[in-house]
Amino acid sequence: MTDILRADGRTNDQLRPVTIERGWSDQAEGSALISFGRTKVLATASFTNGVPRWMAGKGKGWVTAEYSMLPRSTNSRMDRESVKGRIGGRTHEISRLIGRSLRAVVDMKALGENTIVIDCDVLQADGGTRTAAITGAYVALADALEWGREKKFIAQKAQPLTDSVAAVSVGIIAGVPMLDLAYTEDVRAETDMNVVVTGRGKFIEVQGTAEGAPFDRSELDSLLDLALGGAITLTELQKTTLGR
Amino acid sequence: MTDILRADGRTNDQLRPVTIERGWSDQAEGSALISFGRTKVLATASFTNGVPRWMAGKGKGWVTAEYSMLPRSTNSRMDRESVKGRIGGRTHEISRLIGRSLRAVVDMKALGENTIVIDCDVLQADGGTRTAAITGAYVALADALEWGREKKFIAQKAQPLTDSVAAVSVGIIAGVPMLDLAYTEDVRAETDMNVVVTGRGKFIEVQGTAEGAPFDRSELDSLLDLALGGAITLTELQKTTLGR
Amino acid sequence: MTDILRADGRTNDQLRPVTIERGWSDQAEGSALISFGRTKVLATASFTNGVPRWMAGKGKGWVTAEYSMLPRSTNSRMDRESVKGRIGGRTHEISRLIGRSLRAVVDMKALGENTIVIDCDVLQADGGTRTAAITGAYVALADALEWGREKKFIAQKAQPLTDSVAAVSVGIIAGVPMLDLAYTEDVRAETDMNVVVTGRGKFIEVQGTAEGAPFDRSELDSLLDLALGGAITLTELQKTTLGR
Amino acid sequence: MTDILRADGRTNDQLRPVTIERGWSDQAEGSALISFGRTKVLATASFTNGVPRWMAGKGKGWVTAEYSMLPRSTNSRMDRESVKGRIGGRTHEISRLIGRSLRAVVDMKALGENTIVIDCDVLQADGGTRTAAITGAYVALADALEWGREKKFIAQKAQPLTDSVAAVSVGIIAGVPMLDLAYTEDVRAETDMNVVVTGRGKFIEVQGTAEGAPFDRSELDSLLDLALGGAITLTELQKTTLGR
């Protein structure tokens, strides 16, 4: 691994300072305000007893997610999607990614006929908002499940969580693979990859995109190594935050 | 003034604890995170040199505002307006109110051909979100104007702010006029009034609505007295926050 | 009260000629074509036995309203909101105001499980359309309620109307408070206020807005005096029209 | 022609009472409130000097139309298209028909670079709203053109109108062809046809639809005969109304 110092002094395999403020919201059944450097995402988990009508009677629950950015979370103001009257492709894509990532660690039978909606709202954006969202959403989800158990909507012996989940971005800048890109790094990256990993180190999602030059097999391997390393740290932080 | 203690122990003419965190955002030209008790609103002010084409060439600026609530800012989750594909009447109404209230203290000639967009996003809601938004937005606006002056987009001698502006809700519960209603109070109120007041104590907006029994002239007078009293406190806090 | 003659020769405390054509529509259960000078609004009340599913079984009814302007009701043509695909903030705001104002004089228990939708369509606009709409809508509402009683959807002894309701605009022009502003007056007004008053002289809504200079307490008092005076005349006209 | 009396006592080749109130609107450059029995349509013509950017510089004008029904123009209330957020197929179809019909009698070169928008709003509906709209719209159009000439937007010698245009519905009920169907007749008709005819008796549009049994050539001929007869009466009324 080359060892060039980055703009903020990090090594290539180093995460930005990550903090998770558990239970930020007084309203939601589970919540977390997560920061990856200047990136700040508020994740809330809303627990509802029951499922949509088309799912009822199968003894299974549902977990879904919505992602959005505040209009001035970014360096220049974006128009609100509510004002434009339609949700953009990027928003849809990320909402779907977060939902799939969380569902991958939930046993829907064990959840029972309950619905959890995760809202990930980016309060401030500096790269890696989708991976921060997934990492924080897991904490909110875990607390909402605990709430459901306390309220007896989930059976005492049920184990809805089959694993934990964390996510991190990696990329290649000037030919060098790097972990956890900040925004100024992200715009320069030739390849950008988001990796979603379980607490046991298996992949849920691998999404690599060549923004500039296509990448070869060995570059892909380096990126996966970096991502798996970062995921271990994030998994540890989640455990500490949740007191497990 | 009757002196019944309220659920949180306040007297009828007492505000909830109000805090303003100035400069919360690293991205916006001006920003404030304001809390009225559990109500938390993030106000950001985005300064752009220039005005929309239809306004150009008149030597005047423009100030506008958008209000929105995070889906789980409230006790039960609301659908996102971006997902529904349309903005509701209440959102429109409040965005317009905030915009009018801020414009009332801005001299558009002194602002020059610059545009300021204020975004007020409710992170947590417990009554009084629109009045908290206006009160916080003034702080964000003041800082964005200062930024514009430093960047020389606003003339050094220009005084775009003609006054300060703050807002507060009042209402009648069980026949008793009260200041700054929390959500549980608001739903019980017979009359609900939002009052927007300048630093010099004049009215910008008076919006009183009978939710239950119509109100008479003397009740209206009591509500206005309470509101003017609360506005003095908020004006002081704004001054302190801005170091003026 | 200063006594300057206005463009149309009225004194400051004088309404424009107001006429109400009751039962204008052959289709609706109640209707009125109301004119305030050149402002003409068609109000129809549609009575439906039953309520929306989410309200059923509570023994209560519902009253709601929609406001709209014909595209060439105004001096220059406006785009249709149906063509734009979205309803503007002003339309939403006024529809909600009309609905709240009417509900304030209806006892929903006495109405029983019936729904009344009031449509207020501005055929020609010359200021004061929302207050004309409320004043005319009351007549349409009263007739629709009578229709419901005749059809036995409302109990014979029930008294769904608790009072009557009328509305009028007032404003300050060149420092002088005036009653019932025509369009050319409205655009010059420093302060614009809409006041909704019951037949017994109590307030349902007070919505005052400083368009130019903020207003003080004594100006507010003068405006309320004018509005209450105008409301008395409108209430009388409603009674005469309804033959009560 | 069979001579069965209809519900309202008309013969099969008789129009309902038709009235045209020219200049109904104080705002529009041309307007007419037309009634065919209980069907009432307000047509306004808005004249604008200039054409949309994509048409500019060709020395030609443009005429377009929009049709809409008030929600309670009909026997049971319809939802507003502005509230639904989309215009239905029927509305689109009729707006296009009115626009084509009017353009067929306008010489766009003689109109010059001016735009006329015709709004046809159905205040009360009892069958034949689209044909009433076309017939009334012609009167509004003629007056708007005269206005344009007076204001010198149209050259003094130019003759933008090449002919007049009127429209009427015909249909087959229980095997009998009839002129100008009222709503209760329209719903029973096996075939429904709208015919748009110039003052000189030529066809602009022939739109025949079998709602029940298909129709044969001789039935088509009878319907066309009836329509041409009705159009002569309408053309005369237009001339009288316009004082030509």
Add this chain to the structure above:
Amino acid sequence: MTDILRADGRTNDQLRPVTIERGWSDQAEGSALISFGRTKVLATASFTNGVPRWMAGKGKGWVTAEYSMLPRSTNSRMDRESVKGRIGGRTHEISRLIGRSLRAVVDMKALGENTIVIDCDVLQADGGTRTAAITGAYVALADALEWGREKKFIAQKAQPLTDSVAAVSVGIIAGVPMLDLAYTEDVRAETDMNVVVTGRGKFIEVQGTAEGAPFDRSELDSLLDLALGGAITLTELQKTTLGR
């Protein structure tokens, strides 16, 4: 009939080469890829047992249609209606025409409580897409009905089809009536007419529009003659294709 050769060498009463590829789709219950010269339309018929809730319990079925053009079916690319977020008037109009035309030959009682949705997607457009769509849709519909009979959703003795249906365009170019206009002919036509005819030679729809000069009664007659002639050929082709 004048006998000028057209751009593609056809006589005025000659159709372009018409082919129908029955059963083009592996997915739909009935389908046909129809070509009129370079115009290619894929019609699929989707059979569903049951009807929408508001129709249930009446023992009747429903047939509806949707028409759309691929964005580059035409000579220059059109924006997608899905991207624009709204369906245009022309699309609505044609979808409704196709639906009405097909319903005119279906006995809804004999169909029983089954729903058939016909999708007509224009893969390549060269004039006459709506008439090609109707002609092809009939073949798809016939096969879907057969499928419904085989699956026992339709009673064995029921005869849902009361007749066949075909459609063709005709028009007047330089004063000469012509059959089946290609796109380059269509844009030059003074009058454009779409005629929908049953297998027995009766009219379902006659839609004639003067694009340039209005047309008189004898021109209308010539156009109807041409259309009826073309329809006979199309009806024969449909029979052959269906092996009837």
Add this chain to the structure above:
Amino acid sequence: MTDILRADGRTNDQLRPVTIERGWSDQAEGSALISFGRTKVLATASFTNGVPRWMAGKGKGWVTAEYSMLPRSTNSRMDRESVKGRIGGRTHEISRLIGRSLRAVVDMKALGENTIVIDCDVLQADGGTRTAAITGAYVALADALEWGREKKFIAQKAQPLTDSVAAVSVGIIAGVPMLDLAYTEDVRAETDMNVVVTGRGKFIEVQGTAEGAPFDRSELDSLLDLALGGAITLTELQKTTLGR
């Protein structure tokens, strides 16, 4: 590689029969109808001289793509996105993927100020529609670029294509990695991966998703091996089709 025969008799590393019909459209500058077994996608490339205003003057071109499915391309009919009034997340996601994949092999400077829009419409769907779309779109793109060169919109010496691009899906079913999943295989897959590869064998996109169990590093490696193998075959077919 395990060698279980699949439903259609293929081995795990075998593609379905793939055909490309180049120049299917008479209208588009480039086009291809590609089939992967029963999956059929029509790709058209629309070449426009010039770029959107915001890109003008930089000497660079633009390539974008839109993906859509015909409503009855699938086994059960889907509602049209144009009718729903909004594009779904999946459609957005795939349109963006196709666009990125094609841009990765285009030198925008060499393209010059020209725009190419690729439309990929799924006529029939049986799994792998997005990868078929990319593979076919490359052929349409290559022909549109050739057209642009012939029309002199692209400089004679310019080489806008830096490489070719093909795409294929791979997945894990019952623990066994397989190439090119048909729909019935896709729904059973635990992991689903789409891989976009250049003619030189480098990656443009790697999108792997665990639908059931998370996947480990060695499974990821097997999938990438299969995908690279399939891509070689597709690249050969593209070359043959284009006669290169």
